[in-house]
Amino acid sequence: MEMTLRWYGEAYDTVKLWQIRQIPGVRGVITTLYNKQAGELWTQEEIKALKASVEKEEMHISGIESVNVSDDIKVGDGNRDEHIENYIKTLENLGKEDIHMVCYNFMPVFDWTRSELARKRPDGSTVLAYTQEAIDAINPEEMFSTIRGEMNGTVMPGWEPERLAHVKELFDRYSDVDEKKLFDNLVYFLKAIMPVCNKYDIKMAIHPDDPAWSVFGLPRIINNEPNILKMMKAVDDVHNGVTFCSGSYGTSLDNDLPHMIRALEGRIHFAHVRNLKFISPTNFEEAAHLSSDGSFDMYEIVRALYETGFSGPIRPDHGRMIWGEQAMPGYGLYDRALGAAYINGLWEAIEKNAKRNA
Ligand code: CS2
Ligand code: MN
Numbered sequence: 053m054e055m056t057l058r059w060y061g062e063a064y065d066t067v068k069l070w071q072i073r074q075i076p077g078v079r080g081v082i083t084t085l086y087n088k089q090a091g092e093l094w095t096q097e098e099i100k101a102l103k104a105s106v107e108k109e110e111m112h113i114s115g116i117e118s119v120n121v122s123d124d125i126k127v128g129d130g131n132r133d134e135h136i137e138n139y140i141k142t143l144e145n146l147g148k149e150d151i152h153m154v155c156y157n158f159m160p161v162f163d164w165t166r167s168e169l170a171r172k173r174p175d176g177s178t179v180l181a182y183t184q185e186a187i188d189a190i191n192p193e194e195m196f197s198t199i200r201g202e203m204n205g206t207v208m209p210g211w212e213p214e215r216l217a218h219v220k221e222l223f224d225r226y227s228d229v230d231e232k233k234l235f236d237n238l239v240y241f242l243k244a245i246m247p248v249c250n251k252y253d254i255k256m257a258i259h260p261d262d263p264a265w266s267v268f269g270l271p272r273i274i275n276n277e278p279n280i281l282k283m284m285k286a287v288d289d290v291h292n293g294v295t296f297c298s299g300s301y302g303t304s305l306d307n308d309l310p311h312m313i314r315a316l317e318g319r320i321h322f323a324h325v326r327n328l329k330f331i332s333p334t335n336f337e338e339a340a341h342l343s344s345d346g347s348f349d350m351y352e353i354v355r356a357l358y359e360t361g362f363s364g365p366i367r368p369d370h371g372r373m374i375w376g377e378q379a380m381p382g383y384g385l386y387d388r389a390l391g392a393a394y395i396n397g398l399w400e401a402i403e404k405n406a407k408r409n410a
Contacts (some may be wrong), residue, residue: 053323053357053398055392056080056114056365058383063087063106064207066379069109075389075398080114081106082155082322082367086207089214091122091135096145103149115153115322116146117295118209118259121241123308126160126258127225128237137240139249147252153321153364155295157259160226161219162195162271164262164300165208169202169381170373172338177372180382182263182303184334193220193270222267231271233298235283238273242287249291255321255364257293258283262300264307273409276304277312284319297324298353299369305333309348313356325353325395326369338370341391353386354398359404368392 059081072078085094085102106113106360119142121403125330146154157163167186170178196216205249207213215222236333236388249256264275274278280294294316301307313320327346329339339346358364368391369384377384 053364054080054114055360055396056082056367057392058117058367058384059106060084060273060380061086061102063357066206066377068345069106069111069382072387073109073111075392078392079110080365081373082115082117082365083113084116084118086209088120089122089212090120091124091131092140092402093363094119094145095150096141099145099149099151100379103142103151113151113156115257116151117155117322118183119143119146119154119156121156121158123161123215123222123225125228125241126158126234126237128233128240128299129225136244139241140245143245143254144252147248147254152253153255153257155257155259155262155322157210158234158273159210159261159272160229160234161192161222162267162270163228165195165267168200169199173337173372175337177340177374177387180370181337187267195219202309202337202381204378204380206383208380215273224233225370226270227269231273234271235286238283239286242292246287246289246291250289252294253291255291255293256297257320257322257364259295259324260297260300262297265302265304275301277315280312281315284316290318293319293321293324294322295324296357297326297369298348298350299326299338302328302348303336305330310352310356313353313362314360317360320357320360323357323364323366324372325350325366326391331344338372340372340387341368341394351398351402352393354395355402358399358402364391366395368395 122135124132148316166180168181171181261272261275327339329346330336343350368388371387
């Protein structure tokens, strides 16, 4: 594995590359062209410039999160084929710039959904949190305005004001998209991009739906082991892989995370590691990465990754907001740095132990 941190680019991130570089063992970042709308083409020049901005700080790009998939592609109408053409060209340009891992998601309308962005924990830190009751009480069209006030002035991924200004229209477009149709549209998309992925060895890593069940009546297809295995089989190519996000699959207590990692051996190209603390099955908050702070056994999660030979980039996912930091909720420097150090420690212990017992 390679320990990395997500970085949104010079213009958007409160965290600087020189700060990331000082986290032990982190030289790679997962980044994106954050100003791009889904469906747009990324030119090779733009990718080159992004690379240069990272490399001048003695860092490198370990993968892209995300090249977003447009709603036209997800719904399967409008400019779908043009957007797929742009996606293929974008992958080609990334391949030419020697970038080989791309994370994306196939969630309708919203990226991850949380009901609170700054729930206070007993130690005074704040975290993202979810309760089903709160979500049920929100009109999805007002979701964005509800959440905007808690974004600390940042733009959060999947919550771009340009898109969400049209949220009602977006919901209408999904009105006849059920799980089967969404799945078929995903397969259509994957079949179209596989040739370019093979040519440039680009590993696609789908991010799970978060939470792992339907919200606001929208369909969900990447949420549990049978569904993800079905997707792997539908396009049975190593370049059709997954982002294993413990905090997203883990929202459902029915998901056995180490078991899923083992079932997906060879197809996990990117790992997001974070811990959740459950108050009830539908009320959870994002905890510190340390196992004892939340509900997951992080040792077993990292051990499953190690034992299945995981060799891709890994990153601490959302961190708590601590030490007075003002940043994008989930994406401050301090707690993610603690998370990286902790996961590195787990990995080192697991690896040395395995070698000693070999
Ligand atoms: C991320 C997702 O912040 C997060 O939870 O893991 O937003 C992820 O980047 C996207 O779903 C991938 O397209
Ligand atoms: Mn994630």
